[in-house]
Amino acid sequence: MKQRIKIDKAAPNTGALDFSYLLDAPAGKHGFTEVRNGNLHFADGTRARFIGFNLPTRSNTPDHETAERLAERFATMGVNVIRLHAYDAAPGPSGWSSSLENPLIDYDSGSSRYFNEKGLDRFDYFIAKLKEKGIYVQVDLLVARVFQDGDDLDYPDAPGSFYKSFTHVNERLIELQKEFATKLLCHVNPYTGLALIDDPAVMTIQVNNEDSVFRGTEDIKNDKGIIPYRQELQRRFNRYLLAKYDTKKNLAKAWTHDGICALGEEEDPEAGTVFFPEGNFYQVPNDPMGEWTGSVSQVANDPMGERTGVSPARYADFMEFGISVNRRYYGMMIDHIRSLGAKVPINTSNLLNGSADVYSHTGGDIMENNTYFNHPMPPFHQETLVVPGMREYVTSNPLTVHKDGIYMRTEMLQMATTAVVAGKPFILSEWNEYGVNPFHSTAFISMAAYACLNDWDGLMLYCYHTSESWNDQPDDVITDIFDAYNDPSLICQFGFMAKLFLKGLVRPAEHQVDLVFTKNDLKTLPSSFSMPNTFLPYITSLRNVFLDQGDTYTGNADVAVTAGFVNNGDLSQAEHAVYYSWSPYRDAMRHASGEGRLERLAEQTDEELPGAKLGDKLLVFNDIASLAGDGDYTTFAANLDAAFKRWGILPDDRGLVGNGLVSDTGEIIFDPIAGTFRIHTEGCTYFSGNPVDGIKLTKDITLTVSNDRLSAALLPMNCESVDHAETLLLTLMGHTGMDETVFTTEGFVTIVDHQGKLYADTPEGSLFVQSQSATLTALDTVGTKVAHIEGTPADGGVIFNLDGTLPAVHFLLKLK
Incomplete structure (x- = not known):
């Protein structure tokens, strides 16, 4: 039942919803972050994982009261990292621009080379307050800086907006970036007594946001200054x-x-x-x-x-x-940052979506990427949005790509893993499933679960808000879809998600698969380049391997899969190998033929599969273009699954089981055809999607509801096991958003007109608990008691009637 709720962006969580125990304040107490064995650790050896939000533009220079309130709010949500993002944007009256009165950069000087002292003071104070609460920061150096004629540029008529690509090429722009890095990182924060370069509360430093010489050149090519x-x-x-x-x-x-x-x-x-x-x-x-x-x-x-x-x-x-331009630029910037005394890992950039692009960014210490689901198309308006091919996450099949006329895409996990590289930590630095689809809660928890399965190091959602104040945005209306502070599906599940990820409640995969790229693979990019990513990271751990010396793979993964853009790559030293090729040539220039190569490899096999041949060590696809060229990768996944099971990597109840994707740990089950996503581990239980058959949360707790969609999250509160806990936090919600929103589908495009007030679809049905006695208390969005729900003895347990009339999605369940 639709119930109006409120979410205050600065009110701290309390009681059962206070997740500040996940943090270890102050930030930096375990020493600087560093890379060990392909993951992030602190200097004292503690494994480091980070989950939090991006704060862009004006939100980086809040007033002191706002800084204190937000730091407290974040800590109680379980946030342990904030990405300080786009604080270099030019000033504007609102939204995605810096504060008119308190920008970090003093653009009024006619240059982008100097700080505004009031903005710098606010920036410093905010970092100090975050650090006190145990919240780390990522520092981005170049995001939205608008270079000025007063910067002594090589060319006149500086563009009126920030621009991409050319900041990698032009020597004066690179010099200005080095100068800014020096000023920002070496400035001593009076509230911490440390420069950012010396502060272990800095988790990583990023050189440049969403930038590469491969892209961005077409977008503003008619600007005179460009x-x-x-x-x-x-x-x-x-x-x-x-x-x-x-x-x-x-x-x-x-x-x-x-x-x-x-x-x-x-x-x-x-x-x-x-x-x-x-x-x-x-x-x-x-x-x-x-x-x-x-x-x-x-x-x-x-x-x-x-x-x-x-x-x-x-x-x-x-x-x-x-590749040479990108690697030279990032190498120069990293060398400069290191010369200043940087001790933390350095990231190059993000939004990496092609093999050459990814490879050209591997000179950094860690990898980052950005990905979104149901992202609206520009131009953006606060109330009305245009969404291409809007889909429901829990029923969107990752094995079938989505063709929206712009690019081919499946799910966020598939898009994200294109930038996961062997030997380097991975952080998803921007991501979200904005609340345009009424049921979108699945996306957040599934991403956190698969991040655990693939042993990633960080998740940072975009974005909490674009504001410099704690009290200038409503708690009952979505005024800007990109400001996610009052998206119920995200915020009401955030504590569960934070604990799931930070505590690793989903185990890392039991096996490793390497996707292997040769030098020639980097020189082309089929639209299906991420085909293996649509299946493998859902069931096991997947990473990219780039062969710098020759074409022979020498890694130690359970399975090596050729990227297969061209017909080369030697996987003969792999324990098990998968071969296919989109081109019959060995090179991108089509000078050298690969004729007969796959056929010779297939001679080592003895089993016929649809479009492929399987042996004890090899899976060889005869004609991948005919099998998967239209974007349906179901047969490709089925053949991989058959090979993995023959090789003993997956038992029969893992991998592709019916229409479901089951992780090799058995803890995650995703069935997009049935529209269900499930997690069951020692430390948590989660269900999302179509609840038609009822929801078995534990052996003793069953939920039966009439909602057409529901997400149910269960966490133990007094111990580490959901099956043995006497106190549990239960979060239940269906559709969310604004209760009078109008959806208009015109062909492939959906127009979303946000109207009404903030709501959550509350559970309608019953909760059965196999226990001698039990109590159920409804909580509001910050943990305050709303009502006590009376239980009735039934079948040796207690049954609670959930009539949907309470404006609550959180419930505290106590058993005896």
Whole structure:
């Protein structure tokens, strides 16, 4: 039943909802974070895991009272990290901009090189208050800085907004970034007595947000101030081509396949007229077997004109060039930060979605990535949003990609794992399932569970709020979908999620799978590049391995899987190997044939599967394009599952079981066809989705409801076992959002018009407890008692009637 509720963004949790016991204040008491054996630890050896929020733009310079209130609120929610994000944004009146009165950077000076003292004081105080409560910080160095003509730039007419890609290339922009890093990291905080460079409360330092030379060039190409930076990038690309090929004749030969040359007649590297492939918000895919005829056409000889088609050859060379640019830039920045005395791990960037992009960011100590589900499309409005292909998370099948006209996507886990790299800690630095779908609670807990299964190190949701004050946003209305402080599905489950992740209530996977990329794989990017990610991280631990020396894998995973963009990669030393190839060629330029290679490997097999052959050590796919080229990876997953079971890696009740994906630990079961997601471990129980068959929370606790969708989370309060606890925290909710919201579907697009007041669909049915006696108390969103629910003896236990009339989703259950 829809019940209106309120969520105050600054009120601390109390009683059963106070999760501050998960923190170990003050932050930094165990020493600096460091990398050990591929995970984050503190200097004293304690394993370090982090869960929390992004705070962007103006929210980084709150007034002192707001800083104190928010630090207290975060601690009681179980938050132990805050990402200080985009504090370099230009000032504006509201939202995603810095405070007009208290920005961190003094843009009024006509330059972006100086701090605003009032904003800096607020920034310092906020960090100090977070540290006191045991909350660590991630520091981002370049996110939304708007460079000014007063910064002594190489080119006039500085763009009026921040821009991507070119900050990796232009030497003056790199110099300005180093200067800012020095000023920010070496400034001594008067409230802690430490500079950020010396403060163990800093969890990591990130060089740059969502940035790469592979993308961002197309988005603002017509801005007058951007044109000279684009021209500089083109000059550098042409110099790379000359260094590699020496002459236009050699370049043309290298870019020729079957008599077709991908180099335009008007293009000449000596004249600097060979154009680079454009990148937008993502690294643009390139089919390994795409049309070779793609070249470049200029419109009216305009160097900024439309560019049509990208040949695989042009793409391959730009990937190689881009890798060198990214790695040089991040290497320079990391060296500079280390020279200042940085002791914590350094991250390069995030939003990494292509193999070349991921590889080019591996020079840092840790890997980060960003991913969203049901993210609205721009332009964004506070009340009305446009969502492409809006889906319900618990019924969205990860084995079938979602084609929304922009890119092919499945679920957040699949998108996130594209940037998980062997030997490096992994943090999901931005993620969310914004409350546009009425039932979206599954996404949060499932991501935390799979993060445990894959042994990740951090989860930071975007974002808590974009505000500098604790009392300027309502508690009963969603005024900005990106400000998640009063999303009931997230906030009311956050404590459960925090304990699940920080305490590792879901065990790490029992096995390891390596997805292996060769140098030639990096030079192309099929739209299906993350195909293995749609199955493997749901059942076991998956990581990427990049072969820097040769094409032979020498790792120690239980299974090695070729990335298979091109037909190379030697997995003969792997314990078990999976081979397939989207291209019959061994290289991205199609100069060397791989004809007969897969057939020879298949000679070592003895079992026929649909589109594949299986043996004691090998699984070989004959024609992956015919099997999975349309984006349905069900057969691919079924064949992997059959191989894993033959090899003894999975028992019959794990992996792909019917329509369900069961983790190799047996603790996570996801069935998108039935619309159910379940966790059952010693330390917690969780159900989300269609409750038609009832919900067995423990051997003694059963929930039966009439809600069409429900999430039920159970935590023990007085011990570590749900089966033996006498006091348990139960969180129950169905749909959430605003109670008069209008959804209008027009073709592939859903328009969401937020109206009404904040609500949660409360449980309607009964809770049966096999116990001599029991009490049930309803709690509000911060843990205050709402009502006592009377139980009735039944069948040797106690049954509680849940009529949905209480404005509560939390319940304290006590057994005797």
